[in-house]
Amino acid sequence: MNNEQDKKLQLDCANAYLSKANKDGVAIEKARGLYLLGLLKQGNEAIKLFDSVIYLSKNLNDNKFPAFAYYKKGYQFKNKFQYKEAIDNFLIAERIAKSNNIDFFYKVKFSIALLRSEELGEINEALVGYKECFNYYKKKDISLPINYYPYQNAVFALADAYKALNQTDSTTYYNKIGYNESKSPKYVEYNALFILNEGANMTLKKNYKAALDSINKALPKLILCKNTDNVLASYFYLGQTYDGLGNKKEAVKNFIKVDSIYNLTRTIAPEFKSAYPYLIAYYKNNGDKTNQLKYLTRYMHIDSVLQANYKELTKKLRVEYDTPNLILEKETLIQSLEKEKTQSNWGIVISSILVVLAVGFGYYQYQSKKKHRVRFEKLMQKESDTTETIAPKTEHQDNINPEKVNTIGINEELVGQILEKLEKFEREKRFLESNITLQSLSDAFDTNNRYVSKIVNLYKQKSFIQYINDLRIEHAVTFLKEDKKLRKYTIQALALEFGFNNAESFSIAFYKKTGIKPTYFMKQIEETLKNKTA
Incomplete structure (x- = not known):
């Protein structure tokens, strides 16, 4: 406009x-x-x-x-x-x-890759999408702005992704491409981004003087362009660089600037969160409990927000600062500061209660994880079988229990016919049809829906809806075990794949049948396979 x-x-x-x-x-x-x-x-x-x-x-x-x-x-x-x-x-x-609309197709593909990389931390998966976009745009006329910007975005995304994977030579390769294509004054922001990214890359290579030179060249341009996210990134990399040079005071000064920008924007990329453990450790070593508590509290808040928003925790957070340890450290600091200020016994009592609650919650989490693991292992040990035990075919009607038939008031021959049709229905996996209902199945069987309902209740020992959902979930469990590609689907896509109308109904049915959530099931399969190949 x-x-x-x-x-x-x-x-x-x-x-x-x-x-x-x-x-x-x-x-x-x-x-x-x-x-x-x-x-x-x-x-x-x-x-x-x-x-x-x-x-x-x-x-x-x-x-x-x-x-x-x-x-x-x-x-x-x-x-x-x-x-x-x-x-x-x-x-x-x-x-x-x-x-x-193939141009728009690649625009969307890039957005998916960007979200996976920056918000979910799925760098390797995002890299595939970035490469496809780069290969598409480099064949176009990039002298035209409509092609130049998406091309440079793909180049920068590739450089940034390789940097995140610590593949420094590949990072430099793409940074050089982007830098050479952005020397025109009208592309000053892109030029600054590639200079900054190479500066960050030099930090990874421990070439700290070159890193400092590049970052200090890029920072004023990014401030001029009001690129707040990358101004934050610049201060973060300056902090890392000064730390590499042994200048902890300058490192802290720049990490504090990272925190100041976060307080204004309330957003921060996962890779920049390590500024906080650095500040926490610095003030802890200097005996400054007030600042130690300040940055510990901020770090915990960032962690809680990221978890609430379904972001993946970074490896550093999982290994060094898992939530129970953060809670205990925070409460210890609060207790210590309150004691120094007031020597109040009430403060000690309250802090102790909070610690007990934290430990109790940690124990509850441990027990919950243990139960889920047991349920997962049972599923993995169970033989793959997507069907319930079904009644014998019509020619074996003499095996149909007459007492059961009498309780539902349906002709014995008709019971056999319906059971045979149910067997075929299961064998052909028609339960994967999303629009299957008791009425539609009864119509397909050329019979009364009350008959089908009664026979399912009696012979399958469950309601019709539970019968259909259980068949779908058993089928899902079997194929999720076997199909690696299927495990990369979103829950919504899996729901549609297995006959459910939405992700919520699939997740509820999966949990009801197995006692664990589908996301947990797939994650454990991947971890099990990794451990086997390790």
Whole structure:
């Protein structure tokens, strides 16, 4: 838009566009009008508008909609820290765009890779997407801004990902490509980013003087461009560099600047959190309990927010600062400071209670993990079998218990026929059809739904819904054990794969049947396989 700073004018234009579209009655124009409004809104309000766009345009085969709406909806979920939902919507947008808008297809692919890398810490998985985007854009005319920016974004993402994996030579390779392509004054921000990234890379190589030179060149440009996230990154790498040079005071000074920016933005990438253990250790060694507690509390808050938002904890956090230890250290500091200030017995009592609660919670977590592990091992030991024990076929009707038949008041021959059809239904795995109901199955069997319900209740010892869900979950367990690709699916995608309509119903059914969640089950399989190959 030409009026980027005038939000009111933008809103007026979008409403006028939608009003005309409603009068004309053209579905795709209505969709565009709602989409424009959605771009001006945030959160649930924007999501509802994009849902309306999707509803109006889903069957129109337009080269922009509904793919654009799914894409923007994904970003709204990302902003709400609902990363799984964000990826689900990005994947739908990617699938639609692949057939009719290849440029947009790669834009979405890049967004998925970026989310996986920066928010979920899945660097290796993201790297695959980055390479595909880079190979696509480098074949295009990058002298055109429409191609230059996504090309440079892919180059920087590759350099940054390799840096995160500590593959310093590959990092330098892509930093040089990006730097050489951004020497024009109009690309000053990109140029600064590649200089900064190579400075960070020099820190990894322990070439601290070169690192200091590069970071100090990049920082003023990034401040000028108001690139707050990378200004924070610059201070973080300066802190690491000064620490490498043995200048702890300058390192602390820069890590404190990292914290100051975090306090303003309330966002921080996982790789920069290690500034806090450094500050905690520094003030602990200097006997400054007040600052030690300050940065410990901040670090714990960051940890709790990241966990609430389904982010993966970094290895450093898991190994050095797991949550129970953080709680105990924090409470010890609080107790010590309160004792020094007031010598209050009440403070000691309260702190002790909190420690007991923390230990109790830790014990509860330990027991819970132990139970889940036992349930997982039972599932892994169980033979793969996706069907319940089924009744004999019609020719063996003499094995059908007459007493059972009498209790439900259905002809013995009919019972045998329905059991035989249930056997075929299970064998053909028709339970994976998402729209299966008692009525639709009864219609397919050419019989009464009450008969099917009674026979399932009696012979399967469960309700019809539980019968279907258990078949699906047993099938899911078997195939998740065997299929590595399947274990990379999102829960929403797995739900659809196994006949459920949404992720929640799949997770509930899985837990009810197995006593563990599907995410835990898949994670344990991967860890078991890693341990076997180690």
